[in-house]
Amino acid sequence: MRISFKTFLSLIAAAITAGLIGISGASGASDAVGVVSRLESKIEHNPGGDSDYTVLAPIDALSLKLNNNDILKSHSGSTAEIRMNGGAVISLASDAEMQLGINNVRINKGGAWISYKPEKKDGRISFTVKTPAGTMGIKGTTFAVKVDEKSAQAFLQVREGCVEFKQDDTGKTVDVKDNQLLVIEKGKEIGAPVSVEAGYDILSAPAQTDSGLKFEDYQNANPFDKLRK
Numbered sequence: 001m002r003i004s005f006k007t008f009l010s011l012i013a014a015a016i017t018a019g020l021i022g023i024s025g026a027s028g029a030s031d032a033v034g035v036v037s038r039l040e041s042k043i044e045h046n047p048g049g050d051s052d053y054t055v056l057a058p059i060d061a062l063s064l065k066l067n068n069n070d071i072l073k074s075h076s077g078s079t080a081e082i083r084m085n086g087g088a089v090i091s092l093a094s095d096a097e098m099q100l101g102i103n104n105v106r107i108n109k110g111g112a113w114i115s116y117k118p119e120k121k122d123g124r125i126s127f128t129v130k131t132p133a134g135t136m137g138i139k140g141t142t143f144a145v146k147v148d149e150k151s152a153q154a155f156l157q158v159r160e161g162c163v164e165f166k167q168d169d170t171g172k173t174v175d176v177k178d179n180q181l182l183v184i185e186k187g188k189e190i191g192a193p194v195s196v197e198a199g200y201d202i203l204s205a206p207a208q209t210d211s212g213l214k215f216e217d218y219q220n221a222n223p224f225d226k227l228r229k
Helices: 005-018 215-220
Strands: 032-040 043-046 054-056 065-067 071-074 079-084 089-092 097-101 104-116 127-131 134-147 154-166 173-177 180-184
Touching: 032 097, 071 079, 079 097, 173 180
Parallel strands: 104 127
Antiparallel strands: 032 065, 032 079, 043 054, 043 071, 071 097, 079 089, 089 104, 097 104, 104 134, 127 134, 134 154, 154 173, 154 180
């Protein structure tokens, strides 16, 4: 039995509508980048980055699928864990703002601890963290990123592994390795990372460097004299 071309197109359209035939990009599923896996208190969600913010309690946030360009803002005293589809686990600190992308995030304010260990250890950068001061290229590591919204300073602390920081305006790169901290000031030349003790946490109270000096004293003896919590 022969059918007309018009009838054939009608049958294809009906199959697509019924879900029997999928079209790449026909739905928002391809834009999904992760989920909120844990939430203390509340968080604000901006779908697509250009919509109004919605305040979400844990019961709503934990059932939400996060898409490309979504923005999350944690409240004061609130923390959240975000699991990205590519394997990165992000612990967002309180009073922080982060925009999600495909295999990347952008931290506009505040900070987060990030753990990312790719299945293939080939040394290639497969996940990036963007900040106003530059971009961190991740090869597989546990690290923290903090952004001071007022000064546009960025802080990169690596607890395990190696992170490559690339300054956007100059293209200069610096590798930050185990128990090192890099302080970046937008528009200024990148310095060398400094060593910190294993228990140091840039997102909380300063600890001591491995030299035994208090971190407040250590910072005053190096070029990053503007470093503050």
